[in-house]
Amino acid sequence: MSYPSNVKVVKIPCTGRVDVLLILRAFESGVDGVYVAGCMEGECHFLRGNIRARRRVEYAKRLLDEVGLGGGRVEMFNMSASEGQRFAQCAQEMTERVRSLGPSPVRKGKGVLP
């Protein structure tokens, strides 16, 4: 079982920690896509962390649509901690999606006034 090497994992204690700013900052730093891998809905240790994360991902999609990057570059997936196969499958699915969307038109540091 393996997942694409282009996926960089950022560990957080719960997807409830995900804030839209974290997602936007990632795009500002030049990533082509972001996905949030949360626990199964209804199984959050903190009760609603993954539900809140999903809403924030939806909000981030709207913001990315507004700025013209496209909401498809961000997604939320749910899986249990024991589903390594599902983790790899989601990584593959998101990689393929982002590859089809092409590189992000945003590149770090580009265009900043002195």
Next chain:
Amino acid sequence: MIVGNRKEFGEILEKLGSRRRVLVLGCNECVTVCGVGGEREVGVLASELRLFWQKEGETFEVKEHTLERQCDYEYIDSIRPFAGDYDVILSMACGAGVQYVAEAYKPQLVIPAVNTTFLGVTLEQGVWSERCQGCGNCILDMTGGICPIARCAKSLLNGPCGGSSGGKCEIDKDTDCAWQLIIDRLTESGQMERYEEIQPVRDWRSGRDGGPRRRVREDLKL
């Protein structure tokens, strides 16, 4: 608190025009609590601007800064050392804050990023509701603590009207009829005799009809 909505990104871009040195200025008070113009929202809008202009291959500078309040001069004055470095101040405060910043930094261009909407309360996390219109002549003692000016679609002083049905207002099935709420509350508190008092035609000069309002407390002046 004062509640607002952030303007659409497209409208903000349109207002900015060709200006690319932007100071995004937040306010730590009401607009922070209603999630529209605090430090976090400043970060989101600034990030959106950077992403958009980077995508467009433009050169720009976006600075994020949030004041304790934009309705008090001493806080506004604190940005004087750097405010002039920007083509435009994009204020995320309520209309009062935007105007006071514009007044303090004339002739610099100040653009609102927020539509100020109402004086209200937090019903639950993420949900706010209008409660006051600042009419300048409070009658909440007579109406069971429920304001017919702000909460009745017609601002009736002797309600309800014929549009009240099943406790809801005809404008929207999710909007309570303020006068139904008033009657229920007066009944519960044994004050229904209040309802029998016919309210005379109101003198609206204490509200906006009297022109812009100003309040002076001589004892507080320095």
